Structure formats: structure tokens, C-alpha cells
Amino acid sequence: MAASGARTAAIIGGGVIGGGWAARFALMGWNVRIHDTDRDAERRINEVIDRARAAMPGLWDVALPDEGRISFHDDLAEAVEGAEWIQESVPERLDLKHEIYAAIQGACTEAAIIGSSTSGFRPSELAEGATRPGQIVVAHPFNPVYLIPLVEVVTGPGTGTARIDRIRSTLRDIGAHPLFLRREIDAHIADRLLEAVWREALWLVSDGVADTAEIDDAIRYGFGLRWAQMGLFETYRIAGGEAGMRQFLTQFGPALKWPWSKLTDVPELTDELVETIASQSDAQSGRRSIAELERIRDANLVAILRGLKARDWGAGRLLNAAERRIGGAPRSLDALSLTSPLPTGARAVPLDWSDQNGHMTEHRYLQAFGDATDRFLALVGCDDDYIACGHSYFTAETHIRHLAEVRAGARIEIDTRLLLAEGRRLRIFHRMWEDSRLVATGEHMLVHVDLESRRAVMPPPELQDKLARVAKAHAHLPEPEGAGAAVGRPPERQPDPQE
Ligand SMILES: NC(=O)C1=CN([C@@H]2O[C@H](COP(=O)(O)OP(=O)(O)OC[C@H]3O[C@@H](n4cnc5c(N)ncnc54)[C@H](O)[C@@H]3O)[C@@H](O)[C@H]2O)C=CC1
Numbered sequence: 001m002a003a004s005g006a007r008t009a010a011i012i013g014g015g016v017i018g019g020g021w022a023a024r025f026a027l028m029g030w031n032v033r034i035h036d037t038d039r040d041a042e043r044r045i046n047e048v049i050d051r052a053r054a055a056m057p058g059l060w061d062v063a064l065p066d067e068g069r070i071s072f073h074d075d076l077a078e079a080v081e082g083a084e085w086i087q088e089s090v091p092e093r094l095d096l097k098h099e100i101y102a103a104i105q106g107a108c109t110e111a112a113i114i115g116s117s118t119s120g121f122r123p124s125e126l127a128e129g130a131t132r133p134g135q136i137v138v139a140h141p142f143n144p145v146y147l148i149p150l151v152e153v154v155t156g157p158g159t160g161t162a163r164i165d166r167i168r169s170t171l172r173d174i175g176a177h178p179l180f181l182r183r184e185i186d187a188h189i190a191d192r193l194l195e196a197v198w199r200e201a202l203w204l205v206s207d208g209v210a211d212t213a214e215i216d217d218a219i220r221y222g223f224g225l226r227w228a229q230m231g232l233f234e235t236y237r238i239a240g241g242e243a244g245m246r247q248f249l250t251q252f253g254p255a256l257k258w259p260w261s262k263l264t265d266v267p268e269l270t271d272e273l274v275e276t277i278a279s280q281s282d283a284q285s286g287r288r289s290i291a292e293l294e295r296i297r298d299a300n301l302v303a304i305l306r307g308l309k310a311r312d313w314g315a316g317r318l319l320n321a322a323e324r325r326i327g328g329a330p331r332s333l334d335a336l337s338l339t340s341p342l343p344t345g346a347r348a349v350p351l352d353w354s355d356q357n358g359h360m361t362e363h364r365y366l367q368a369f370g371d372a373t374d375r376f377l378a379l380v381g382c383d384d385d386y387i388a389c390g391h392s393y394f395t396a397e398t399h400i401r402h403l404a405e406v407r408a409g410a411r412i413e414i415d416t417r418l419l420l421a422e423g424r425r426l427r428i429f430h431r432m433w434e435d436s437r438l439v440a441t442g443e444h445m446l447v448h449v450d451l452e453s454r455r456a457v458m459p460p461p462e463l464q465d466k467l468a469r470v471a472k473a474h475a476h477l478p479e480p481e482g483a484g485a486a487v488g489r490p491p492e493r494q495p496d497p498q499e
């Protein structure tokens with residue numbers, strides 16, 4: 001259920017791209033109204049949103065806001081009324097887009113932002129004949145919109161700085177990376193680059209130099225890996241050796257004029273060439289359905305993005321910045337009730353945490369519980385600053401129980417009970433929940449250490465005091481089921497004081 005006060009986006013045209021926008025907005029907590037003239041659109045969009053639910057929340061190590069409400073509207077005016085952001089994603093035909101803007105502007109507020117997903121049109125073309133030209137901007141996304149962060153934004157002279165600020169903050173709010181173009185050109189930046197590569201690839205097939213699989217291999221085994229993390233210029237700077245970009249241009253500049261490539265010539269898309277490309281593509285990928293390829297693509301993208309996130313680099317740095325804005329569990333003990341276990345984690349299970357059995361793989365439970373331990377320790381005062389001063393806790397023993405299956409995309413929550421804080425030792429008990437279902441428990445013994453001597457030492461009085469506060473409150477809670485159990489053996493029964 002959407003949080004009350006959720007913001008509203010309207011999506012006009014719910015195909016491949018509109019469906020992706022709908023998913024990104026909704027999973028970031030916005031209410032989303034969709035208008036599409038095709039009766040089958042609702043089914044298709046629901047499939048896109050289901051895929052996004054499995055993939056997108058797992059990009060972050062904190063829980064996203066509650067999902068917004070998604071509704072479908074036959075009437076365009078009803079969909080856009082009062083919406084803050086209206087994203088047009090109808091087919092790439094200027095006459096159709098003009099018709100849609102007239103209808104949108106007749107029903108939306110003046111404050112609304114109208115973004116167009118257009119791959120190639122300039123804002124001046126889109127706004128021809130519009131009532132309020134400055135309201136229409138290019139917001140060009142990349143497929144799948146719910147995973148690829150880039151949105152190219154092209155504004156016009158009438159957009160105004162206040163609207164530009166809102167465009168920037170809204171796109172950041174939904175986890176996207178707005179790249180504002182300095183001026184309008186056909187096909188913006190990325191599609192201009194992509195078209196150059198695409199044209200060359202078509203020539204290579206047309207000339208019989210390579211087939212579609214070989215061309216894809218040249219990209220994915222090679223420069224595609226570099227592009228995903230450093231782009232073009234930073235990659236080539238390194239390739240120039242110690243003298244960097246100047247040397248690179250001196251060494252490889254002349255080749256640009258030989259030329260190696262076919263420049264702007266376009267191969268004629270004859271029936272024969274279309275058949276050659278389509279049948280090579282069938283041979284390359286036809287054993288898998290498009291839906292299967294989409295799932296593989298999403299899982300790979302999540303793994304790549306999470307890899308970059310761990311490195312705090314490129315698109316991964318953007319994810320970390322968004323994570324800090326979204327926030328996680330409370331950071332202060334004072335903000336929490338001690339009469340129940342402490343909340344120490346809420347997140348989605350990322351796609352790349354799933355194994356061949358189709359559920360969360362075992363070492364990820366330790367990761368999730370390890371993160372919860374860190375959060376528990378931070379709450380009682382053993383945070384990054386404390387550790388930087390030379391003391392920490394080391395885990396000495398762990399017992400994880402897997403009680404029910406958890407699948408990729410599931411939202412899990414962890415709470416933590418302090419069972420013992422005695423001298424240098426700390427015993428904690430985590431419970432992992434999916435909704436109200438207990439899916440796993442993790443019991444850990446930790447030892448307080450001096451990071452210089454690497455030996456166990458007593459925690460300082462402030463830390464002992466906080467631990468004692470939590471231990472005293474948690475002592476009133478019932479013993480958690482499974483605490484103290486050994487592998488394959490239930491816990492020893494505690495004597496009942498009433499007996
Ligand atoms: N497919 C891609 O890879 C990308 C496409 N784009 C751009 O996004 C826009 C949409 O492209 P796709 O999603 O690929 O097309 P699509 O054909 O998958 O979706 C278009 C949707 O618009 C609906 N539609 C048609 N006329 C309509 C009307 N009068 N009112 C409401 N809905 C209507 C159709 O029923 C369809 O569901 C285009 O401008 C395209 O250039 C941008 C980035 C990538």
C-alpha cells in the first residue's frame with residue numbers, strides 16, 4: 001500500500017519504456033497512473049513491473065519506500081489530473097506526440113513536468129504548437145528503465161531554472177542519473193553514439209566480415225566491460241600510457257582519417273540483409289525466449305551494478321548516494337523502544353543472491369546477518385568512529401537456521417535480541433522475517449578486541465553501560481525459539497521458575 005502523501009506520476013503510453021518508467025516511479029514510492037490506448041497494455045505492464053519488483057529493490061542494501069499505487073485509466077485527462085510528473089512514452093512519431101501534448105496540457109496543472117521519452121526529437125520540435133512550450137522537456141531513458149540509471153534531459157529556452165531544479169531533484173529521487181544536455185541536437189548524446197556503433201555493426205554483417213554473435217562477443221568480452229565502468233575517454237586516457245590522453249591522441253588520432261570505419265554511410269536494409277541479420281540473431285539467441293533473455297539481462301545488470309556499488313564507482317556511486325538518502329534502520333538507541341528486539345535490517349533480496357535452487361543462497365544469510373550485527377553494534381556505540389579509535393568486536397561463533405525459503409526480490413526484515421553482554425563477550429540473536437513469516441535465525445557470539453594487540457579486552461564503561469541497558473530490557477522478553485540450539489539438536493530446555 002502506498003504511503004499517504006505519495007507523489008503522483010502519470011505515464012502516457014505503457015509499452016517497453018512506459019512500463020519501465022511506471023515500475024521505477026512505483027517502486028520508489030510514487031503513485032502511478034497509466035494511460036494506454038491498447039487493451040493489452042495492462043497485462044504487458046504488469047509483467048514489466050513484476051520483473052522490476054524482482055530486480056530493482058535489490059540494487060540497494062536498505063529497503064525502498066513502500067510501493068506506490070498503480071492504476072490504469074482509459075481517460076488521459078483523468079490520468080494526468082494533478083500529477084506532478086507526466087512521462088510521454090508513445091511511439092516515435094512527431095504528429096502523435098503533438099496530439100498527446102495537446103490533450104495533456106488541456107488537463108494537467110501548469111506546474112506539472114511533461115517529460116518525453118523520445119529517442120531522437122529535440123524539445124523545440126516536440127513543443128511546436130504547444131500551449132506552454134516550456135513545460136515539455138526530453139527525459140530520455142534507457143531500457144530497462146528500472147535498472148539503467150541514465151536519463152538524458154534536454155530542456156528548451158522556456159523551461160526555467162525552477163523547473164530545471166525540480167527535474168533534477170525528481171529524477172534523483174527515483175534513483176536516476178539526470179544528464180542535462182548543453183544544447184539540443186537530434187538523438188541527444190547516447191543515441192548518437194549508439195547509432196554510430198550500430199551502423200558499423202550493420203556494415204560488418206553486410207560485408208560478411210562478422211555475424212551478429214561475433215560482433216556481440218567483440219563488445220561483451222572486450223570494450224563493453226570497460227565502457228560500463230569508465231566510459232570512453234577515461235578508458236583511452238589510461239591506454240595512452242603514462243603520458244595519458246595527449247599520447248593516446250598522437251598515437252591513434254591519425255587512424256581516424258584513414259578511415260577504419262564507414263563514417264555515415266548506411267547499408268541499404270534490403271530484404272536480404274534483414275533476413276541475414278534476423279536469421280543470424282535467431283541462431284545466436286533463438287533458443288531463449290525474449291522473456292528469458294530479459295530475466296538474464298536483469299540479473300546480469302543487477303550483478304554489475306552491485307559490483308560497481310561495492311567499489312563506489314560510476315553508476316555504483318550513484319546507488320550509494322541514493323542509499324544514503326533513502327536511509328536505513330534508526331541510528332540511535334534513544335529513538336528505539338527497548339521492550340522488543342531492535343530493528344537492524346530491512347532490504348530486498350538482490351537477484352544475484354539467488355542460487356540454482358531458485359532461492360537465497362546460504363552465504364547471503366551470513367551477509368544479511370553480518371550487516372545486522374554491524375547495525376546492532378553501531379546502535380550500542382561500536383560504530384565506524386569507535387572502530388577507527390582502535391577497538392571492535394570480532395565474531396567468534398555463528399549458528400544460522402534456515403526455516404523457510406526466501407526468493408529474489410523478497411523484502412526481508414531483521415530484528416536483534418541481546419542475549420548476553422558479559423565481560424568481553426556478547427551473544428546476540430537475529431530473526432529474519434518476510435512479512436510475518438520467520439524465515440531464518442542467526443545466533444552469534446562476539447568478542448570485544450583491541451585492534452592493535454588483536455586480543456580480547458574489556459569494553460570501555462560507556463559501551464558496557466549501553467549494552468547493560470539493552471540487556472536489562474531484553475531480559476524481560478521470552479527466550480527466542482531456537483536460541484542456544486546446536487546443529488541438528490534443539491536447544492536445551494530452560495528450567496521454568498514456576499515449576
Ligand atoms: N524501446 C527502446 O529501447 C526505447 C524507446 N524510447 C522511446 O520511448 C518511446 C516509446 O517507445 P517504446 O516503449 O519502445 O514503444 P512501444 O511500442 O513499446 O510502446 C508504445 C506504447 O504507446 C501506446 N500508444 C500508442 N498510441 C497511443 C496513444 N495515442 N495514447 C496512449 N498510448 C498510446 C501503445 O499502445 C504502446 O503500448 C519512443 O519515443 C521511443 O523512441 C526511448 C528509449 C529506449
Ligand SMILES: C[N+](C)(C)CC(=O)CC(=O)[O-]
Pocket residue numbers: 118119141142143191194
Ligand atoms: C533503439 N533506441 C534508439 C530506441 C534506443 C534508445 O533510445 C536508448 C536505449 O535504451 O538504448
